[in-house]
Amino acid sequence: MSGVLIVEPESISATAVSSGTGAANLLTRSPREVWVASSTAAQTIDIDLGIARPIDSFFLGATNADAAASWTISKATGLGAGLTAIKAAGAMRAADSMGPPHHAFHRLAEPVTSRYFRLSLAQGGADPLYVGRLIVGLAFEQWREFGGGRQPVDTGSRQSQSDGGFGTSDGVVKALFNWTFGDLTNTEINRLWGISARLGLRKPCVVVEDADLAEGQNEAIHYGVFARFQSYERREADWGRWVFSHEEWR
Numbered sequence: 001m002s003g004v005l006i007v008e009p010e011s012i013s014a015t016a017v018s019s020g021t022g023a024a025n026l027l028t029r030s031p032r033e034v035w036v037a038s039s040t041a042a043q044t045i046d047i048d049l050g051i052a053r054p055i056d057s058f059f060l061g062a063t064n065a066d067a068a069a070s071w072t073i074s075k076a077t078g079l080g081a082g083l084t085a086i087k088a089a090g091a092m093r094a095a096d097s098m099g100p101p102h103h104a105f106h107r108l109a110e111p112v113t114s115r116y117f118r119l120s121l122a123q124g125g126a127d128p129l130y131v132g133r134l135i136v137g138l139a140f141e142q143w144r145e146f147g148g149g150r151q152p153v154d155t156g157s158r159q160s161q162s163d164g165g166f167g168t169s170d171g172v173v174k175a176l177f178n179w180t181f182g183d184l185t186n187t188e189i190n191r192l193w194g195i196s197a198r199l200g201l202r203k204p205c206v207v208v209e210d211a212d213l214a215e216g217q218n219e220a221i222h223y224g225v226f227a228r229f230q231s232y233e234r235r236e237a238d239w240g241r242w243v244f245s246h247e248e249w250r
Helices: 025-026 186-199
Strands: 004-007 014-017 043-063 071-075 084-091 102-122 131-138 140-143 147-154 157-160 166-169 173-184 204-210 219-231 235-236 239-248
Touching: 004 043, 014 025, 025 043, 025 131, 025 140, 043 071, 043 204, 084 219, 102 204, 102 219, 131 204, 140 186, 173 186, 173 219, 186 219, 186 239
Parallel strands: none
Antiparallel strands: 004 140, 004 204, 014 043, 043 102, 043 131, 071 084, 071 102, 147 173, 157 166, 173 239, 204 219, 219 239, 235 239
């Protein structure tokens, strides 16, 4: 089993899409603000990070990707120029996704350092593709201890009535994921401290429960914010543990 992944979003200087409306929404925090392709034809998203950075993780969140949808990832020498594939064409989303929304996530075997990247997307279905969030970054990975897990959170409300029934108002059901990193080195604690300090409880990131899962992968990919912070604990002079909690943004 691989470790839990935390992907802190890298700053993106510019994006260019092949068609559609709302391209700026790819970089807004709310996944409800979407880019919508103009047709079901193949699409591209070009990414300019401003400077070359090591990247290993790519995330398209809150999509309506069809079960047949596929994507390819390339590094580039310019915005849409000098393309070299770094991920061969493959399914955008898990076949057993309970969405929509569906998430597309891929982590490279090794980081690739580049300023420019391209995502080539093929929807394959009857409806034009839409995407609510684009994130690229360098994942932090560490195994988690036994215990913890995923908890449903219902944002609607329920009020007991005198006749034995309930008055309800609709919301959504999303996930709160709790886990504990164990055997953290001082270097790993320092990196997690930096991630926590930069994101706080307001700025979103991607958390993946286990990148090696064969089933339920979509539900194990979480876009959202840290729900609360606890103190890290020293167990020995050179290692410690830290409890984290992350709540989805729907």
